[in-house]
Amino acid sequence: ILNVEQSPQSLHVQEGDSTNFTCSFPSSNFYALHWYRWETAKSPEALFVMTLNGDEKKKGRISATLNTKEGYSYLYIKGSQPEDSATYLCARLSDDYKLSFGAGTTVTVRA
């Protein structure tokens, strides 16, 4: 992996269902992984900053895991609600403190 990649590019989920998606990144020179939520017409907002292999973070119904050795992170949304509709960005911080973003996963929650 040369760049930060997110999959899928977009997904639709029924209200109440759970979902998850992936961020893959180069594992070399890794310093931290950021997750942001970007709602339409708003600014991106930070969800998590993760640094340690095996780290798990949770905020409400959203949680994330991190595997720094193989270079991936999963974001989970439990019991999706319409307000979870947004683009979720992940970004890898390298040890030169530069943040490299993926193109995002756009989640649409259908009522």
Add this chain to the structure above:
Amino acid sequence: DGGITQSPKYLFRKEGQNVTLSCEQNLNHDAMYWYRQDPGQGLRLIYYSQIVNDFQKGDIAEGYSVSREKKESFPLTVTSAQKNPTAFYLCASSRGQGVYEQYFGPGTRLTVT
């Protein structure tokens, strides 16, 4: 309210003109950043500044310039040397570099014709 402001929200310029995008923060953050977003791509780092009077090039600095004369302000100038300036520009700040989360402004959409 603490936050980051960017102005204007929409900006139109003729090709060959320089244009300056404003970014101000009242969060007392040391680090500030400029990103560019193009359709289907992730945010790309243009310039960043860790402290007043210091800044470094990001991944796509060619055709751009910045200054950091005050802690609160980090203006970005898009020069006529930038070949594809039409894009959405986001400014961000953080307490420092490293593991600190970044706070983003609302963005400026620049259209150059």
